[in-house]
Amino acid sequence: MSQSGTAGFLFDLDGTLVDNVYDHVLAWKEALDALGIELSVWRIHRRVGMSGGLFINALLRETGVEITPERNEEIHRLHAEGYARRSAHVRPLPGTRELLATLDERGVPWAVATSGRRVSATLTLDRIGIDYTRVPIVTRDQVQHAKPDPDLFLAAAERLGIEIRNAIVVGDSVWDMLAAQRAHCLGVGLLSGGYGTDELERAGAYRVYEDPRDLLRHLDEVGVRGR
């Protein structure tokens, strides 16, 4: 008899486990303003979670401003500073701790894969009490391409020792859903980052829930069995 292998969850971090998307958005806004680059806030919001390189390309198209590698580094530095200033009041989303504890109880492996850099991710993980000596955490610094390339999720599945086709990607942005499609695994969307249901579904979300608490209530729908 053939076996299907172990299923596991690959979680995006910002906006998926933690209520910090709007803090990131305003930290990017502040960084761009400081360099005299005007971009409407909603356009930044729609790009949070995508690879920094693609973000810089989009900037060029929409503002006409040429971004040198030095300016790019400066934008990222200012964003990291602005986010660090805001991170003290950042909280887990409703149900995050209960969801992760339930997966642990039921022996379902899970990891975190974020387009953010290690320095910001560490600040955020501390806010929700994830023990990153135990849980595999893959950050932007550890792969060649961030989302919507599948690299982050592929690396996270490998760290968990599961096959990617048995992975369930949970994320709040279209970049997560597109990366899940490219990795050939299931994508589950959460509204907690501020995208709408239709946007997530069109990007490939199999199901859309409000936040981690709502996902926890519907774990059966994504195939997680009781003990």
Place this chain on the structure above:
Amino acid sequence: MSQSGTAGFLFDLDGTLVDNVYDHVLAWKEALDALGIELSVWRIHRRVGMSGGLFINALLRETGVEITPERNEEIHRLHAEGYARRSAHVRPLPGTRELLATLDERGVPWAVATSGRRVSATLTLDRIGIDYTRVPIVTRDQVQHAKPDPDLFLAAAERLGIEIRNAIVVGDSVWDMLAAQRAHCLGVGLLSGGYGTDELERAGAYRVYEDPRDLLRHLDEVGVRGR
């Protein structure tokens, strides 16, 4: 020969003419936090622009916290303070000034109708240089019910001296589109407040544009003729 009457524009303010939705969102968040009421930021975002009374009802449902009239007033006071602190850096959205100047040039009447209170609206209007001694501005204080009730838009059309069926409502939120439907006039959505296209269309938007600049480029599609 019967005449169709003069067409005119009724603009929402926050997120439609001005890039300040995220500032309002975080000012509400801060106000709720100060009173110990925990609500995820995306849920606040989805309610910006709706009537304060309905917002307080939604709060009760989602947090279980009973809001007395005194607490309600305190939340509004803290929000107004928080927004005032942020308002200095608020900017018009791309194309706002050009759009309004073009309507003036072509003799198309327009007004502003906002669910915000006069004190915050005045701060915002100052940031985009709208002369509110000349342009009709209807704020929350001047009608019985705010959006999604049609009162604000009905009052604005009356101030312009146009029939409501000849009005075009332009707004960034589903509350604007629902109010436009209830007023029996055309609704045009803008993405600049952070909602997605589908959400606006499902709430009744006839067309959805990115921001005022994009609407200006497509004025013919909403029936505005050249001189």
